[in-house]
Amino acid sequence: MRLPNMSSNYLLAPIAESADYISGRDIKLTVLGSNSVGKTAMIVRFLTRRFIGDYESNTGNLYSRLVHVEGEQVSLQIQDTPGCVQVQEDFSQDVDFVSRCVQWADGFLLVYSITDYGSYQSIRSLHQHIRKLHPDPKAPVVIVANKGDLVHARQVQAEDGLQLANDLGALFLEISTSENCQDVSDVFQHLCKEVSKLQNGGNGEKRRASVISRPKSPNMQDLKRRFKQALSSKVKSSS
Template identity: 30%
Template sequence: MSGWTPTKDLEKEAKQGQHSNMSKASRRLPLPRSLAPRPAAAEQNARLARPQAAHAYATPRLAQFLREYKLVVVGGGGVGKSALTIQFIQSHFVDEDSYRKQCMIDEEVALLDVLDTAGQEEYSAMREQYMRTGEGFLLVYSITSRNSFDEISTFHQQILRVKDKDYFPVVVVANKADLEHERQVGTHEGQALAKHFGCRFIETSAKQRMNVDEAFHDLVREIRRYNKEQAAVRPGAAAASKPAQFQEEQTQSAGCCTGCVIL
């Protein structure tokens, strides 16, 4: 009892209450995009370049059997790349980097290592670094931004140049489908662009979690198909060309009620 006073208890409670309130406030008020902590570019590139590693949720015994896919989310600023990625990985919508997820795709477990390239659009050298190491790319634009749609062709051309291929696994993603009243890019335009690339097309809404999983799963399916074709090609033979099955898939998916349009 020596040394105890009601004043000391009151001071202790006041400090604890102040700390608790500050913690709650910090959780309620996310940092602005420009101030939010993000991993350094060098760290992102090193993470992408490292060999397959165990997933956080997988035991070491299980992890050694998992196939890891390095996916890259590409697109202009403000199209929703971060939101799309986090909605897929964590199943909730937030405003902002690099994520991993274990999931089942067509009865096969896959470990997805997803790089969100937000904030790197202006650095061409850095862009080429993640393009070298990525196995597949989501080419994301916003249906509310004509400029972001026009940028997709530039990203696609750069991927093919860096990979030195005529075709490489990509999926064209039209994001922010919930903002129909602000639409600047028609669905038919996205379909036509994907057909030109010879790839799949899908409209998504990260905010409403519409077709988010489907976009990433479709990319993994395309990587698997591409890898099988590459393995079947004889040494010195031509690289895989644009897949021929998309025209048939377009017809089969014309009545898709989920808003998923596949070419």
């Protein structure tokens, strides 16, 4: 199903942080997808445009910010992940990290690029990975087709993305991170709203908070280096 149009009023509004403030609830999102589909750019664009750069990031690519979600103050945490997890036989440690991210999160963004058909194909297996490992089968998922401005290099039609989302019971939106900040904001707005409804049990009664700790992140630069080495060795062996 396609993501519904959001109103001009932002669902997420920044609140002033202070040393004395302790957030009563977390919303934890994990962003998954192949390499070079724009996951990190999408996260940073959302935070820097909405929050004027007032956010925190650690070396493990966890981004956090205090926000309002439907009138309640929460701690929004967004976990970025490496894009090389498809080569599972060479990156068992990285797959283990992504698996812990799946178990940790409350909601998921699955991102592919419209210019890379392989990244589109990976979405189904990533969705299966989520449903296999996550303790809540109702954890919300939004599928995002990124780089919508590169129509001259399109390999995946919007109808294909929409059909995939319908097959998986997820929501869908095609966006351009580089051109439209509002679309990027809409993605995070809707996912936060869906997570909040799930945490409240759909009837206003808050569910018990998750006790799963955030996974320790591997070195992202090292992941990219080892990914390139693995691809190089595969090319040599095949030739």
